[in-house]
Amino acid sequence: GENVEQHPSTLSVQEGDSAVIKCTYSDSASNYFPWYKQELGKRPQLIIDIRSNVGEKKDQRIAVTLNKTAKHFSLHITETQPEDSAVYFCAAQGASGYNKLIFGAGTRLAVHP
């Protein structure tokens, strides 16, 4: 069935360093890949997304890359700040038209001052 694997499960970095989170998906028909950030006690919020016809997308300090052949995509955060500390979820959406998202298990990122 559909599956999204996410690594690492926890990530600890020093402020100013870069952080990379990687995901792989199983459904080759997946065509939309969002990333969500969830702060403690809050809802997941969309921070960046990429569609299958694009290889890379950047928004200030965050970027996402997609390798369709290998079926994996990654989130890159540069110049990390303490407020980047949160749980990050990747997700993959199939082509069914109903927008069903399959989420990865999440990565808990801790940015230390």
Add this chain to the structure above:
Amino acid sequence: DAGVIQSPRHEVTEMGQEVTLRCKPISGHNSLFWYRQTMMRGLELLIYFNNNVPIDDSGMPEDRFSAKMPNASFSTLKIQPSEPRDSAVYFCASSLSGGGGYTFGSGTRLTVV
């Protein structure tokens, strides 16, 4: 728009009682999703609707769980009877079908004692 609205924010109930969670999607969104979040299982898709019609309820854990969407602006998730292992945060999310990300509600934190 006020976003996706869920109620109640917190619910504490005794084992065996019926619990009803409510969701109002963003106006104009025609896909609605119910997720359950726990530390052990992450974000699990329970059921989703498109144009008020249930499309896939294969994620509903047991017959004790049921969901309805009587109109485009309201959905309920009911657990009857509730059990302690149902304790979790339940999120509702909505989107426009045809591809794209979700907007999540603030969630309902359910505790069954």
